[in-house]
Amino acid sequence: MALERLQKVIAQSGLTSRRKAEQLIASGKVKVNNQVVTTLGTKVSAQDEIEVEGVPIEKEAHVYYMLYKPRGIISSAKDDKGRKTVLDFFPEVEERIYPVGRLDYDSSGLILLTNDGDLANTLMHPSHGVEKVYVAKLKGIPSKQELAKLRKGVTADRELLKAVRYNILSADRKKDTMILELTLVEGKNRHVRRMMEALGYPVQKLKRERYGFLTLDGLSPGETRPLTPKEVKQLKNIAK
The missing domain is CATH 3.30.70.580 (Pseudouridine synthase I, catalytic domain, N-terminal subdomain)
Incomplete structure (x- = not known):
């Protein structure tokens, strides 16, 4: 079982620098397996539970x-x-x-x-305004006036649901469908589906094509x- 110095493990968690970690250990603010450790150079394993000022550290590398x-x-x-x-x-x-x-x-x-x-x-x-871009296939063809409501917000289940932008990709009069691109910065439960249902145009198919960049x-x-x-x-x- 691989062992590492306690201050190194704390620093690798991204919580603080190794020097600051040493200060925290020396001042009695670090626990290993619920026991205060003040000895610099104490070795720990991946199975040990480490807390710094009462907060457990994340030992996994971020992926x-x-x-x-x-x-x-x-x-x-x-x-x-x-x-x-x-x-x-x-x-x-x-x-x-x-x-x-x-x-x-x-x-x-x-x-x-x-x-x-x-x-x-x-x-x-x-x-933080992270944009999410969706493409929705709608049953029915909303008018420009109806689509304009998306930016102001549509109320569904007492929640205001809105899109920051929309773009009509295509409309099929024979099949009575529209392909609509929608940009959101919020991510409420079933946001696009509920918003379009509230307008009277249920979503038949929905795909998120972009998240930020x-x-x-x-x-x-x-x-x-x-x-x-x-x-x-x-x-x-x-x-x-």
């Missing part, structure tokens, strides 16, 4: 992945009904990853998975890839 989620897949770590989840597409990943936000069961498209909780929470918060280019449904270091850096810059 970041993208999945082209197919329809009929649950966007959670597990499902009590035994249905397939997004984690089933990552059998080789040992870290405890989880999805950033959700795509509903009947929707497809880009979803991020990571074990970086801080970044995930920041990306999901609407105040990330796209599905090069991926087919069910395929995954790790994010590049450059992409991770860009995501963190967006989150700031």
Whole structure:
């Protein structure tokens, strides 16, 4: 079992520098397996539970992945009904990853998975304005006046649902359908579907094509890839 110096493990978690970690240890602010440790150079293993000022540290290295989620897949770590989840597409990943936000069961498209909780929470918060672009196939053809309501907001179940932008990609008068591109910065439950239903144009098919600057280019449904270091850096810059 590999052992590492306690101050090195604390520094590797990203919590603080090694020098600051040494100061925290010496001042009695670090616990290992619920016992205060003040001796510098104490060796610990991956199984040891470490707390700094009462907060457990994350010992896993952060990892970041993208999945082209197919329809009929649950966007959670597990499902009590035994249905397939997004984690089933990552059998080789040992870290405890989880999805950033959700795509509903009947929707497809880009979803991020990571074990970086801080970044995930920041990306999901609407105040950071991370854009998500969806393409929806609608039953019916809304007028320009009706579509204009999307930017002001449509009320559904006492919630105001809005899009920051929309773009008509096509309309089929014979089939009475429209393909509409929608850009959101919020991610409320079934946001696009509820918003369009409230207007009277139910969504027949929905796909998320972009998350921030990330796209599905090069991926087919069910395929995954790790994010590049450059992409991770860009995501963190967006989150700031």
